[in-house]
Amino acid sequence: MSHFNLALRLLLRDRRSGELTLLLLALMIAVTSSTAISLFADRLQRTMGEQAAEFLAADLVIASSEGLPAHWLEKATEWHLDQAQTKEFPSVLIENEEMLLGSIKAVSENYPLRGYLKITDSDYAQEKSVQNGPGPGTAWVEKRVLSALKLKLGDPLMVGDKKLIITRLITYETDKRGDFYSFAPRVMMNDADLQASGVLQPGSHVHYYFQYRGDPKALTEFKRWIKPQLNPSQRIMDIHDDRPELGGALSRAERYLGLSSIVVILIAGVAIAMTTRRYTERHFNATALLRCLGLKRRDILWLYGWQFIILGFLASSFGCLLGWFVQQALFHLLRGLLPQQVASPGWSAVLFGFITGMAVLLAFALPPLLRLKQVSPLKVLRRELEPLDTGTGLVYGMAFSAIAFFIERYTQDFAMTATLLGSGLIALLVLGLMIYGLLRLIAKLVPHVSLSWRFGLQGILRNSKASVGQIMAFSITLVAMVLSFTVRTSLVDDWQKHLPEKAPNHFALNIFPEQQPAFKKEMIQNGIDSSQFYPVVRGRLVKINNIPVQQIVSKDSQGESATHRELSLTWAKDLPEENKITAGKWWQEGQQRGLVSVEQKLAKNLKINLHDQLSFTIGSQQMNVTVASIRSLEWDTMKPNFYMIFSPGTLDGYPSTFLTSFYLPEAQKNVLNDLVKKYPGTTILEVDRILKQVKTVLLQLTKAINYLLYFSLMAGFSVLFAAVYATLDHRIQEGAVLRMLGAKRAFLRKVHLIEFGLLGLMAGLLTIVLSEVMLYSLYTHVMHIDYSPNYGLWLLIPFVGSLSVSVAGYCGTRQVVNKSPLTVLREL
């Protein structure tokens, strides 16, 4: 404990020195940002989870084609899970001599467990959110039902044998599935009336959804218990499932958040290492004296160790507090975009921030600090007796492990960690060599340049090891900033590209072939941009190479759902836009019938290869085709996409309808009414709400990410100043002597400018090389975004590097230039 007391006193005496302030600052930036980011990401993730739950109307749903065994339901009760269920099935509705295929949904008492329905009392009334379904004896319907069946609110509607009164219009259904082919207009009724309606006969095609809500742990346990017992027609959906309509945006954003947090930690770490180095060097003499006074090496280590622990504790505590506020501010700034209910902050995230601080300090400050242990007491007599550098291996090893730890912690993704670390390591090596080469080149210039340039160049060259370190630090900082900036930009661009302003937001399905030309004309007349019209034949994939698909598909795979529902099959002469052939060939003009092109992911899931035989049932007929090609396509473009495209003529003779998608602005919505009236058989699917929600989510993420960029900027500046400070003592002496000999201030400024500008320039040049390599591997292996270099940055980075280092150098060395030479000489 006596170590602690002495350490505290020494620390207090040292508080005026610049490097401790800088150390505290750098550490605080690291802790603040990692606390803020982990808190923010944690809350955002949970908020998104809650949103996902809204889409399911529950936390966990079991979809099934039949009722569940009674003991499953008991088990759910045992786990204290709230339960609800819905049954969905098609049924023909006949009123006023009009006929309509309705999509009936019978809901139980607790429905919806999560989320809400929106209903209105009349056409023009305000929408109202409710958290229950229709009561017994009543039905809520989509407006289309009324127009198609010539009904109005309050009229009775026969569902099977049961007469229901239509009391409300449904405008929003929380768990309406984005399944584009279950599109018939909705009629929602109470589960209690189902028996009496008699529509459900053994063998009717019903989707059961058993919904659960409750404690996350209980849900996980329940899921684990249920999973092995599912039969092939049953499927579990929960909030952790991918949401295809977000196109992986969420997971990418999460990775990005983690990445930028590591970037900040890394940069701050560099600053910490640099300041500790200077701190250490400034304490050589004091340490030698302490050793003369009888302190042992262990004591020395403890003495300084305690000082750093105290510092770390202070900075981490304060950083956590700041991080909490920053995160709070972020949510405040984003409150317009986020749902009303935001998940509350989690304490583990705060604790993580604190641990980050201590770990960063340990990893980056300990190696230089260890040098103090080796100070010889003889140094009191011979000033030049400096302790050896602690093994550089240790320094880099510690920093490397720390970074590895943080990357793994954030991404929880081994591939990403390995990619980043691997390319980072190679990059460092290459970087070091390149800097060394550059310095050699510069050394050749020295005899041929003017005095100020010579001084500037010699400033860099005279301690080439330190310069390599400095340039490396600048480069790493710049690379980190370029990385977080570029990744951010392309994330956002990528999202925007997938969601162009006029992305189709409506689908028209079931257009009869004889009506298709008229329908198309109508669209053009109304100035509506529609995509191509695709013929659609409904069919089911039953066999692959004569083996029933059910035997091929494992239960969990994504291919599963494609095998037990009807697929939309189409044919095309030309390869549709945004489709790319990845294997095989697209058919030529006049090539034979009986060929099919399969979507890549489905092919992978169902283990379909080129030239396989696929068997489909269409209606009551069966047909065989050969796989001619495999295609990749972009799912999130909101254009009609098909798993199966057949060669022309193959589907001739089967009943087909047409399908198209189009963009319709909110203001033009009434066109829909006309269309629905003129083409009663046609179904219009409005996906604009889903799209809007996707856009909102992406917008929030973009904004949050923008704010987080400031952290890496701040950390970057702390490195700049740390680097300038690291060489300040030397510069002060040099400046004083030069001025004593008659150098003008402008001369000194010029020397500094040349030196720092060159350092920055070199760092900038290396940054380009490094960041291109890293970006390439990051994009192709981790983010899965196409990469193309940004040549504008190639010009900008060296300029920015040079400028920012010069500015920091200029500010940092002001006292070298402005103090009277005597004051400086006295301080030496």
Next chain:
Amino acid sequence: MQSQTDKAVEYLIVAERLSKSVMTSEGILDILSSIDLLIKPGESMAIVGESGSGKSTLISLLAGLDTPSAGTIRLNGNDLTVMDEDGRAAIRNALVGFVFQSFQLLPTLTALENVMLPLELSGDKDAKIAATALLSRVGLSHRLTHTPRQLSGGEQQRVALARAFVTRPVILFADEPTGNLDSKTGAIIIDLLFQLNLENNTTLILVTHDQVLASRCQRTIRLESGKLV
């Protein structure tokens, strides 16, 4: 009473009512108070006094390394007190040479580069020739490419002497130039200093604790608590 201009012609350094005070945590501290000093060209003068009496402060003021709180200093007719720092730098470069107790060589430059430095700063093209010549004069022709770390204290001070004389200064200021050296080495340095002084006909202002050394100067002034006695 002579007029200002006459003084400027006759004397190289004219210091009038020179005072220096600094702010410390315990209030204003007067380091020098009201010092008048006239130094003729070619004269050699020793400044002696107790430690802390203000010798270094005075010599720095005279050399234009710092500015007085009150009073004026004219160096070869130039009023240092109305000049800005860059103006004084130019004067230092043109007229003044320095030798310090702690050598003040730049550790990263070689002996030759250290000596070339003041010439290079004034744009002299023949810096290398002059510097090499002077280094041989102080007996270091074989150590041109060595850095200060590789030189002994006496050798370092010889480099410092060469650096001070390489610009052929009108005045040389030396602040305890032998303070860090043993007496034998110190004596060699002092001999060299006086020889160079004689060869170049330089005005010499020397701060020292050593009475013998002081007596080798034409004149000695004594400081006590910042005042001339």
